[in-house]
Amino acid sequence: MTKFSIRNSVLLAALSGLSLSANAYNMSIYDTELDVDWSDIPVVEKTMFFPGKVTFDWINSPAHKGTLKKGFETKTCSSCHQGEEEGLGEMLVQDDRLGNFPDKKGSIPAEFQFAHDDEHLYVKGTWKTESPFPARLHDTLLFQEGKWTIIGGDRGKNPYTPIYEDRFSLMIDDGSVLQFREQGCWMSCHRGARDIGQATARDVQALDVVGAFGLDQKDIRKYLPESRTERYGVNWDKVKPQEEIDKLKAEGQFVDLMQWRSTRSAPTNSADDGYVFEYRLNDKGTTVFTWNFDKKTGLPKYMYDKSVTGFYALNKEDFNDLNKKIAMVEGVNVMPYDASKIEEGQYLQGRLNREGAGSAGDNNQVFSSWEDGKYTVIFKRKLNTGHPEDDKIMEIGGTYDMNIAIHDGETTTRFHYVAFPFTVGIGEGSEGSVIALPIK
Numbered sequence: 001m002t003k004f005s006i007r008n009s010v011l012l013a014a015l016s017g018l019s020l021s022a023n024a025y026n027m028s029i030y031d032t033e034l035d036v037d038w039s040d041i042p043v044v045e046k047t048m049f050f051p052g053k054v055t056f057d058w059i060n061s062p063a064h065k066g067t068l069k070k071g072f073e074t075k076t077c078s079s080c081h082q083g084e085e086e087g088l089g090e091m092l093v094q095d096d097r098l099g100n101f102p103d104k105k106g107s108i109p110a111e112f113q114f115a116h117d118d119e120h121l122y123v124k125g126t127w128k129t130e131s132p133f134p135a136r137l138h139d140t141l142l143f144q145e146g147k148w149t150i151i152g153g154d155r156g157k158n159p160y161t162p163i164y165e166d167r168f169s170l171m172i173d174d175g176s177v178l179q180f181r182e183q184g185c186w187m188s189c190h191r192g193a194r195d196i197g198q199a200t201a202r203d204v205q206a207l208d209v210v211g212a213f214g215l216d217q218k219d220i221r222k223y224l225p226e227s228r229t230e231r232y233g234v235n236w237d238k239v240k241p242q243e244e245i246d247k248l249k250a251e252g253q254f255v256d257l258m259q260w261r262s263t264r265s266a267p268t269n270s271a272d273d274g275y276v277f278e279y280r281l282n283d284k285g286t287t288v289f290t291w292n293f294d295k296k297t298g299l300p301k302y303m304y305d306k307s308v309t310g311f312y313a314l315n316k317e318d319f320n321d322l323n324k325k326i327a328m329v330e331g332v333n334v335m336p337y338d339a340s341k342i343e344e345g346q347y348l349q350g351r352l353n354r355e356g357a358g359s360a361g362d363n364n365q366v367f368s369s370w371e372d373g374k375y376t377v378i379f380k381r382k383l384n385t386g387h388p389e390d391d392k393i394m395e396i397g398g399t400y401d402m403n404i405a406i407h408d409g410e411t412t413t414r415f416h417y418v419a420f421p422f423t424v425g426i427g428e429g430s431e432g433s434v435i436a437l438p439i440k
């Protein structure tokens, strides 16, 4: 594994007079690094594969031959599919006939390391990215003929000129959710969700809890079967009543979901902090990103503060100029939007990074870099965040269900690569298919 050596590269580049931007870039605007020694921590290699439209209802239906085996409910995916990730990914990517992803691979290799200290779990992930550069833009604002428009989009919407972020996500449980150890993140993947037989906005709005008089959502995202009145079959519209949802959640019937986002969280050394039960929800508090666009006025809220960044707005050639940090961070490098400072054809970020607060701000020690086409992301996550209402609390000696997803190549929703669920034990003597060892 390459060591986290951005500072060295910067120094070397400075000494040799070479531009460092060709191959090393710290994703944080603060250039923060984590000073720990990974050399004694085993590397776990995983083949991350494209899961196609394999949903929870399909997995538990007779169409999935695994269900014919005795005791299927109590078996993990890998107990039957060990080593088949590459083959499954290849088959699923072909079955899908992804017109907008003509070159999409069925699987990618990735490397992980798991470690802990007295207070934290460390998860390090490294993979070679399909994006030809670190993905530093999401929704992007373009100024043309006196008007701002939002451009960009993921590879699905915009196959040949995507402008989008990459992601590295962890979904964790502590054994509370029935079958999560066996079926993991597939328990959050259902027909009716975005991009899998998507339910209409009108139908979603009409639902209790999730619809107009509840969360006011217009689509279905991740949810757990326990939040529905029927466990199997197409059940996105069978939401349990609010009181029951609240009660189950208070009993720990949810899974933690943390997403490192190359554009919307990495610049502030963060990952977002969410959880999944009746929907994919944010933890309480201030989230780590928001809009930099006022939909009512059609104007950006902020532009760059030139006294900090050297510019008010971006030109197209800045998008991948790694000598420039182009995230817009509230309170750090932005100032209120002033139309007189912007030139025709210039750009601003459509999304604004910020420091999270409360439970939504728990993941504020996430370190990431891009070097020679490879991302390295390190989560340093408090074992006990102090927020049991929307986080999974971990402890040394405990065993936790770990699910990993990588959205690479500027993709979104189901167009990610996933690993089969596995367990991580924290500390020597704990149980788990992977043991997180003490770190120095």
Ligand code: HEC
Pocket (backbone or CB within 6 Å): 054, 059, 064, 065, 066, 067, 069, 072, 075, 076, 077, 078, 079, 080, 081, 088, 182, 183, 184, 186
């Ligand atoms: C008890 C064993 C068993 C378990 C547990 C199991 N499967 Fe399977 N799975 C099978 C068998 C058998 C097949 C059929 C293989 C074949 O036809 O060659 C299959 C096929 C599949 C396929 C191929 C689908 C297709 O279109 O042919 C996928 C994808 C899959 N399983 C995913 C999963 C996932 C994800 C899990 C865990 C949530 C899982 N399986 C758990 C035994 C199992």
